[in-house]
Each structure stands twice: as structure tokens, then as C-alpha cells.
Amino acid sequence: MKYLRMILMFFVLVSSSLVSTTHCVDGKRNISKAEANDMEIEKKLRILNKEPVKTIITEVGDTIDCINIYKQPAFDNPLLKDHKLKERCPLGTIPIRIKTKKQLLNAKYFITKSKSIYENSYPNIGYHFVFAEEIVIGKRYFGGAAFMSGHNLTVDPNQFSTSQIWIMNATEQEINTIEFGIMKHPEVFGDSLTRLFGSWIRGHQIYGCYNVLCNGFIQVSYDVFFGQTFSQSSIYGQVSYDVYLMVSKDLDGDWWLSMGPNAEATENIGYWPYEILTLLRTSASAVRYGGYVGATSQAATPPMVNGYLPQLGDYMKTTFMRKMKYTNEMGGLVNLYPHSVRTINGTVPQCYNVMFAGHIGSWENTMAYG
Numbered sequence: 001m002k003y004l005r006m007i008l009m010f011f012v013l014v015s016s017s018l019v020s021t022t023h024c025v026d027g028k029r030n031i032s033k034a035e036a037n038d039m040e041i042e043k044k045l046r047i048l049n050k051e052p053v054k055t056i057i058t059e060v061g062d063t064i065d066c067i068n069i070y071k072q073p074a075f076d077n078p079l080l081k082d083h084k085l086k087e088r089c090p091l092g093t094i095p096i097r098i099k100t101k102k103q104l105l106n107a108k109y110f111i112t113k114s115k116s117i118y119e120n121s122y123p124n125i126g127y128h129f130v131f132a133e134e135i136v137i138g139k140r141y142f143g144g145a146a147f148m149s150g151h152n153l154t155v156d157p158n159q160f161s162t163s164q165i166w167i168m169n170a171t172e173q174e175i176n177t178i179e180f181g182i183m184k185h186p187e188v189f190g191d192s193l194t195r196l197f198g199s200w201i202r203g204h205q206i207y208g209c210y211n212v213l214c215n216g217f218i219q220v221s222y223d224v225f226f227g228q229t230f231s232q233s234s235i236y237g238q239v240s241y242d243v244y245l246m247v248s249k250d251l252d253g254d255w256w257l258s259m260g261p262n263a264e265a266t267e268n269i270g271y272w273p274y275e276i277l278t279l280l281r282t283s284a285s286a287v288r289y290g291g292y293v294g295a296t297s298q299a300a301t302p303p304m305v306n307g308y309l310p311q312l313g314d315y316m317k318t319t320f321m322r323k324m325k326y327t328n329e330m331g332g333l334v335n336l337y338p339h340s341v342r343t344i345n346g347t348v349p350q351c352y353n354v355m356f357a358g359h360i361g362s363w364e365n366t367m368a369y370g
């Protein structure tokens, strides 16, 4: 079998000026609630969409703003006022995919939805997930990593589908998660392309969001960023592409996200500072590897990732994760203990399912899902 590695996309730099969004308000007129909300959103957008040093148009037509690394939105979070960057961005700027009003509203909406899902422990109608997880009572996790296969099945505008890792800790009152992986989510991204994502949730009064749509994640990479697309995708029965993604806690307690064509050549994308999370300040109680689909209207939920039920025979015909590992207290990457891994196939296993293969040669711990 031939396993090609994902090739990171390189962008063509295009110099252009950005049209700034200024919003004029007539001070004397009475402002309706809807209008007030609108102004609030516009204000937020102005904060998020800082003046770019440069604007890049990608191969897929995305507008990417290069903003001064110290002016990135995360530093507007009062919690992070004194947070120092640990890495220098060679160009002094970092890429942020341009944010629209709709994306901002949706990012907030979906985080609220995610929380209601965790609280019920099983998804509501319209949301389904499957995952594998190592269950060892009292164990502490400091990160999670895996190669995830990339696929390119189209979803409808009100549907989404992800391959992801959840890093979490919960008490009876609240939940904290960091989620990362690859996703199709037209309502968050504006189109149905497969894109890199990360999100975080904290608290009882829900706080958190996708990507950098609110202030939390600190970007350090100047070329890998949330919302970026992938240049290749697997073709059923013919070729599999995968990408290595990892989140690992460093000695300062921050949760670093990195990505690469393999585990030895990853690039740090950025980090969720420990200050923004409460229950994940020391460690996580669980790391879950799986897929998540949903639909926001009455519409049917979409197929998960490649659209086929999992099987453990032919990895050209299934969505998979391989080299599933976690980070231990010493910062080392360690294999899950196969006998302690359980799978959760959700409420409709005839539609969405997951199978854990255990340790298979150089692929190490591997699972199939979809």
C-alpha cells in the first residue's frame, strides 16, 4: 500500500489593501435591540480584524490577513494581558483568516451547542459522535496526538463533519475541553472545504469558541493557521492521505497545537494559554479520538468524514486515525494501553460507528470510524 503524506499548502503572497469596515451610527435615532446587537458584533469584528500588515489570497480564494503578532486578538483577552509570546514569528506577523459577521455568530452558536451535548453526555437528535478512549481511573493526560486521514466528502450548508481529538476534564458543575482536528463546517468557515480547526470550552457559563473567532488561542506560526485547507485528500480505495496533529502541555502549562506530515517534523501553530482554562490547568482526565457530525436544521446529519462505515481490513476504504498517543507528565508521547481502550459508537451505530484495531505494526494503535 502506498501512503502519501499530506503536503502543506503554500500561499502566494499578494499585496493588496483591505477595505475597512466602518459603521456609522446616527446618535440621535433610537436604536432597536437588533441594531444594538449588530453594533456589538461590528465592534467585535473591528477588534478581531486588526489592521493587516499584508493580505494574502490563497489558492482556494481565502483572504488571509497577516497581522502583527503582538496585535493578535488573543492579547485583547484581559486574562492574557501579561502573557508573553514564547516564540518569535520570523516575519513578525501571523496569519488569520478573515472573519465575517456570520462566522462570528455561528462560532458562538456552535460552542453553546457543543456544551449542551457534553452535559447530556450523549448527543441530541441532530448531533452524533463516536470515539475511542483509554479508560484508566485517576490517570492524568498532558496531551494527545494521532495521524488523521483526510477526506473530501461534501456536506450541505447546514451540516458539519469532523475528525478530531478531545482533551477534557469535567466536574459536576463544569467542563473544559480543547478540541482539534480537521473539519468541514460551512457555517463556521463559509464553505464546504476541509479545514484545520481548534476550539476550546470553559465553564458553566459557557465560554470559548472555534479557532481564533474569540480571544484565546495564541498563534505563533506564520504559515499554518486555523481554517487552512489541505492540498490533497484521500480517494476511496485508491490512496490515503493523513496529517499528524498533536496538542501537548508544556512546562509552563500551556497547551500547544502542532501539525506536520509526520511526528518528527511538526510545526508549532500556537497555544491555548493555561490561564483561559480552569479544569485543564494541571492536566486532563480524558483524551478522546473520533468523529463528530451535526445538522443545524431539521435536515439529516451528514455522513461522517469519508461516508463509509468503518472496517479494519482495508485502510484505503475507511476513515482512520493511527499512532494514537497521549502525552505523559514528563512530556513524552506514549501509546494508549490497548486493553484499556473502549469505543463509544453513539446512539445510531448503524449510521456512525467506530472500531479500535489495537496495535498494528508501524501504525501502532489504530482505529477506524465513519
Ligand SMILES: *[C@@H]1O[C@H](CO)[C@@H](O)[C@H](O)[C@H]1NC(C)=O
Pocket (backbone or CB within 6 Å): 029, 030
Ligand atoms: C425613543 O424610545 C423611547 C423609549 O422607548 C421613547 O420614549 C422615545 O419617544 C423614543 N424617541 C424617538 C425619537 O423615537
Ligand SMILES: *[C@@H]1O[C@H](CO)[C@@H](O)[C@H](O)[C@H]1NC(C)=O
Pocket (backbone or CB within 6 Å): 152, 193, 230, 231, 232, 233
Ligand atoms: C475537495 O472538493 C472540492 C469540491 O468538490 C474541490 O473544490 C477541492 O479541490 C477538493 N479538495 C481536495 C483537497 O481534494
Ligand SMILES: *[C@@H]1O[C@H](CO)[C@@H](O)[C@H](O)[C@H]1NC(C)=O
Pocket (backbone or CB within 6 Å): 139, 140, 141, 169, 170, 171, 278, 279, 280, 282, 283, 284, 285
Ligand atoms: C480536573 O479538575 C478538577 C477541578 O479543578 C481537579 O481537581 C482535577 O485534578 C482535574 N483532573 C485532572 C486529571 O487534572
Ligand SMILES: *[C@@H]1O[C@H](CO)[C@@H](O)[C@H](O)[C@H]1NC(C)=O
Pocket (backbone or CB within 6 Å): 343, 344, 345, 349, 350, 353
Ligand atoms: C455499539 O456499542 C455497544 C456498546 O459497546 C455494543 O453493544 C454494540 O454491539 C455496538 N454496535 C455496533 C453495531 O457496533
